[in-house]
Amino acid sequence: MKRKGLLFYLKLYCKILAQDLKSKMSYRADFIISTIGMIFTNIAGFVSFWILFRNFSTINGWGYYEMLFLYGFSLVSLTPAQCFFDNNWSLRQYVYSGDFIKYCFRPINLFFYYQSEVFDIKGLGQLAFGLGTIIYSWIKLGLGFTPLMLIKMIVFLITASLVMIALQTAAAATCFWIHNSFFVLDLAFRFKDYAKYPITIFSSVFRFIFTFIMPIAFIAYYPSLVILRPDEVPLLSWLSPLFGIAFFYIAYRIWMYGAMKYNGTGS
Amino acid sequence: MNLKKYLSLTRAGIMESLQFRMSTVIIFVGNLLYLIVVYFLWKAIYASSGQEVVNGMTFSDTLIYLVLATALFNFMEMYAVWEIGRAIQSGKIVLDLIKPMKYRTYLFWSYSGSFVVNFFATLFPTFIVVCFVTHGAIPLGLNLLYFVISVVLAVMINYNIDFFVGTICLYTESIWGINIMKQVIVLLLSGATIPIAFFPETIRNIVYYLPFQSIYNAPLTLLLGKSPELKDTAIVIGTQLIWFLITYAISRLFWKISLPQITVNGG
Known part of the structure; x- marks a missing residue:
């Protein structure tokens, strides 16, 4: 069989996306409420920083606007996981009911086909809020602006987003082995809340854990240092794109391994 | 009143909760991680403020408050909004409505079993650990009694709010959005994320x-009060009682008005 090219998959994605949006449009109220709910959670995060910094001027050498920058960075880099990989949340039910088998009979990449089926629009509200937060804190911090910074920003945002995608995909894949995997996924989803804190507040043991075992430090902290503190960028920051790709590849392999092992339920 | 029928629901709830031991372990790990993050975050905050006491709270006060708030959250969270929303969407609610018991009573008692399990699995152990670790930061006296009364009222206020929000699902067909908004508002404004002080x-x-x-x-x-005066205690519990009555009346009335609106497709 001929290997399908990138262009083929891109075209296919647009077609599937159009179908998905059509079906979403029939639940317009749900879409509006979900988007508002999403923005609500983001505002709550913003407000809790605001309250904290009313009482304290810095946290571990990090000012209010620097923390906001981290927060905005984490929101934007979480968006792709939210928008494109939301079907991970349903994987458990498909596997349990046996419906997952329908994905196994298509002559295209299984992982691609499964994830392409759902596009979560409410993630766009988060993207807008995150971008707004980044721009606001960027201006307040007076970081300056060069085209190179913009390119760096885009590259690091994309690779940072791979980390969250990897965490969520690996967590979802556990359903191939254990039954009630909702809680594993929920646990991974809660990690995103911890990504907005600078890793330097933790003791060295947890710094290690949050860098290499549960790599939440790569969602916002390491990549955003490149823009935020350009004079003291640690090596791990420059390596973070590689880590993003590596984590994603490992998660993809785990997911595919589970899917290939899948036997169906016989129905 | 025939208590036996309610207690049989409690028993069924206990047995159901014990079925999912794996999820309890994962929830435990998740909470532990959350508390680790909270610990380091507030430690960094207090370290950089250079003060022992901020807004009348020391580091250990804040930590005890947040640890117990998390334990309370796990004890009380019933996901009633999800339960009502799903019952409406799937049509299962028809079967619940023809039970010889009011729906809101039925739902509350079917959760009562998980209260029992959660009390022994999370709230009580957390309390004991906090007592030992802090060497008596929690005064052991009458305040324990007040605390128990207060928690019972809190559970019922929480249930009333949940039931009210669940009723909104009758109109919106959106569960996720409604639930996340409720959760964000409650967690932020109740002082569960940042102490109200x-x-x-x-x-x-x-x-x-x-x-x-x-x-x-x-x-x-009430639990952490250093020198509880009867008047202050009465005000706190009185406020809770008033809120219980108000939320009860509103959520009951809203349900009564909304019930004729139910349309169930198939079911």
């Missing part, structure tokens, strides 16, 4: 007039 004064005054602080802040204040 840290809020700026105007906001703090507003928050005290809202029902949410009766859920987490009220019982924790």
Whole structure:
């Protein structure tokens, strides 16, 4: 069989996306409420920083606007996981009911086909809020602006987003082995809340854990240092794109391994 | 009143909760991680402020408050909004409505089993650990009795709010969005994420007039109160009682008005 090219998959994605949006449009109220709910959670995060910094001027050498920058960075880099990989949340039910088998009979990449089926629009509200937060804190911090910074920003945002995608995909894949995997996924989803804190507040043991075992430090902290503190960028920051790709590849392999092992339920 | 039929629901709930031991372990790990993050975050905050006491709370006060708030959250969270929303969407609600018991009573008692399990699995152990680790930061006296009364009221206020929000699902067909909004508002305004003592004064005054602080802040204040005066205790519990009656009346009335609206497709 001929290997399908990138262009083929891109075209296919647009077609599937159009179908998905059509079906979403029939639940317009749900879409509006979900988007508002999403923005609500983001505002709550913003407000809790605001309250904290009313009482304290810095946290571990990090000012209010620097923390906001981290927060905005984490929101934007979480968006792709939210928008494109939301079907991970349903994987458990498909596997349990046996419906997952329908994905196994298509002559295209299984992982691609499964994830392409759902596009979560409410993630766009988060993207807008995150971008707004980044721009606001960027201006307040007076970081300056060069085209190179913009390119760096885009590259690091994309690779940072791979980390969250990897965490969520690996967590979802556990359903191939254990039954009630909702809680594993929920646990991974809660990690995103911890990504907005600078890793330097933790003791060295947890710094290690949050860098290499549960790599939440790569969602916002390491990549955003490149823009935020350009004079003291640690090596791990420059390596973070590689880590993003590596984590994603490992998660993809785990997911595919589970899917290939899948036997169906016989129905 | 025939208590036996309610207690049989409690028993079924206990057995159901014990079926999912794996999820309990994962929830435990998740909470532990959350508490580790909270610990380091507040440690860094207090270290960089250079003060021992901020807004009348020391580091250990804040930590105990947040640890117990998390334990309370796990004890009380019933996901009733999801339960009602799903029952409406799937049509299962028809079967629940023809039971010889009011729906809101049925739902509450079917959760009572998980209260029992959660009490012994999370709240009680957390309490014991906090007692030992802090060497008596929690005074052991009459305040324990007040705390228990206060928690019972908090559970019922929380249930009323959940039931009210669940009823909204009758109109919107959206569960996720409604639930996330409720969760964000309750967690932020009840002082479960940041103790209310840290809020700026105007906001703090507003928050005290809202029902949410009766859920987490009220019982924790009573438990950690250094020198509980009978008058203060009476005010806290009285406020909770008033909020219980108000939320009960509103959520009951709303359900009564909304029930004729139900349309179930198939089911």
